[in-house]
Amino acid sequence: MxxxxxxxxxxxxxxxxxxxxxxxxxxxxxxxxxxxxxxxxxxxxxxxxxxxxxxxxxxxxxxxxxxxxxxxxxxxxxxxxxxxxxxxxxxxxxxxxxxxxxxxxxxxxxxxxxxxxxxxxxxxxxxxxxxxxxxxxxxxxxxxxxxxxxxxxxxxxxxxxxxxxxxxxxxxxxxxxxxxxxxxxxxxxxxxxxxxxxxxxxxxxxxxxxxxxxxxxxxSPAELKRRVGGEILGVDLADPAASDRAATVARDEELFAEGATIERTESGIEVTARDARTRGTDLLVALRDAGIEVVGFDVRAPTLDDVFLAVTDERPNSVEGVGGESTAAEAVRSKPTGDGGTVDGEGAETGGTGGNR
Incomplete structure (x- = not known):
């Protein structure tokens, strides 16, 4: 046994x-x-x-x-x-x-x-x-x-x-x-x-x-949520059609730390970053200066919904990460398997022989 x-x-x-x-x-x-x-x-x-x-x-x-x-x-x-x-x-x-x-x-x-x-x-x-x-x-x-x-x-x-x-x-x-x-x-x-x-x-x-x-x-649920890549800042725009412009503003390399991801949503944009909470005000100021009206925003910790959507590639209209760094999905899926291998973007193990534990 x-x-x-x-x-x-x-x-x-x-x-x-x-x-x-x-x-x-x-x-x-x-x-x-x-x-x-x-x-x-x-x-x-x-x-x-x-x-x-x-x-x-x-x-x-x-x-x-x-x-x-x-x-x-x-x-x-x-x-x-x-x-x-x-x-x-x-x-x-x-x-x-x-x-x-x-x-x-x-x-x-x-x-x-x-x-x-x-x-x-x-x-x-x-x-x-x-x-x-x-x-x-x-x-x-x-x-x-x-x-x-x-x-x-x-x-x-x-x-x-x-x-x-x-x-x-x-x-x-x-x-x-x-x-x-x-x-x-x-x-x-x-x-x-x-x-x-x-x-x-x-x-x-x-x-x-x-x-x-x-x-x-x-x-564990906590481990997976940590791998999403930080807190999540959601921004609602008066005109959701302005989300492309808002994403361009948010991609400014001086605004968020490396590894941040920016995604368009039905109501605006969503930023996942280690410094989403501390730099959120800076983003709102930048959007105002760009003439983009914000009608709501919130900062929250990642949930399993975020993990699930990231690792199954089901987040719509993904925008590239700042500085060409990995997206949240890649961060979660590149977790070491515990025996020297990693999980690649298609879910296949590369290197090592052990299973999930």
Whole structure:
């Protein structure tokens, strides 16, 4: 057995039609970690999860989950993991109690333990009062919580959550957050994919970002936000059509430190720089002198949204950085991998052999 809940090396998945869904993915997830896996739609997130839970066989590479070879010994892997897919798998015609009893049958939970296990899980997901009601009458949040409970009846060491809160209102989402924190605090390793970056920021110890089938960034939420390149100054213009002129003013090499990036937005421009806060007033004066009217501005720390948009190249109308320095995206993606290699602009590792950790 290893110290890793997941040890995936150079994993590739190519579908029958020739589509390369995953290319050279390395993942190392520690036991007990709350790990986030982010990426735009079609980036390969669900393909990776299905490979890790043995629903897909990789075309190349090696996968160990909870110390078991996922290719040679998939049954042992399945016995030690829980999987909550994007769509709930509960039976709407069964009660909450019956759904959990069916899951116990499917996972081979000893009969002597089932009643206690079901009662424990119903209490955990706050469905004890509706245990005898059919799931078809449940709200979306209640169905999600019941689905999560069915994935835990066999007390797995590792649980996979594939966009578990998609479509839920904020209150229902927050209740599931607390539930996921609780099972992680009790020792369960959690592997989460989500499109809600606030969710990843709140819950995850560490994150990897996948783009076009390759991992392009890795680190704790705080580390990734630091690599964006400083604070972010947003400037709203009276005439958004003047954003080109405003960007030209902001690119003045004497205004911001080297490495700053300037991007046009729908309402004006956005500057990412180490000295965005201290030089913001200078920019406003320069814009006024250039005859460009400013109607609003703010300075904020980077968020995971900024990281995500940077590393997946989805910020629109990017303007070159000051002095020809790297953009924020390049700064995040050029992080050392920990074994002497780096991640290049396409997400491929150059040099070194290790994975993301």
């Amino acid at each position: 290893t110290d890793y809940a997941i040890e995936a090396r150079d994993v590739a998945v190519t579908y029958a039609d020739g589509t390369e869904a995953v290319r050279g993915v390395d993942l190392l997830v520690d036991e007990g970690e709350f790990f986030g896996f982010l990426g735009p739609n079609g980036a390969g997130k669900t393909t990776v999860i299905k490979t890790l839970v043995t629903l897909l066989r990789p075309t190349a590479g090696s996968v160990e989950v909870n110390g078991f070879d996922a290719i040679a010994d998939p049954h042992s892997v399945r016995a030690t993991v829980g999987y909550m897919a994007q769509e709930t798998s509960i039976d709407p015609e069964l009660t909450a109690y019956e759904n959990l009893r069916f899951a116990c049958d499917a996972y081979g939970v000893p009969k002597a333990d089932r009643t206690e296990r079901i009662d424990e899980l119903l209490e955990l997901v706050e469905l004890t009062d509706v245990a005898d009601k059919v799931a078809d009458d449940f709200s979306g949040g209640m169905k999600k919580r019941l689905d999560a409970a069915t994935a835990l009846v066999h007390r797995p060491q590792l649980v996979f959550l594939d966009e578990p809160t998609t479509g839920l209102d904020p209150a229902a989402r927050n209740r599931l957050w607390e539930y996921f924190r609780r099972i992680n605090d009790e020792g369960t390793t959690v592997f989460l994919t989500t499109q809600y970056l606030e969710e990843a920021d709140q819950l995850c110890d560490r994150l990897s970002v996948i783009q076009r089938g390759r991992v392009v960034a890795d680190g």
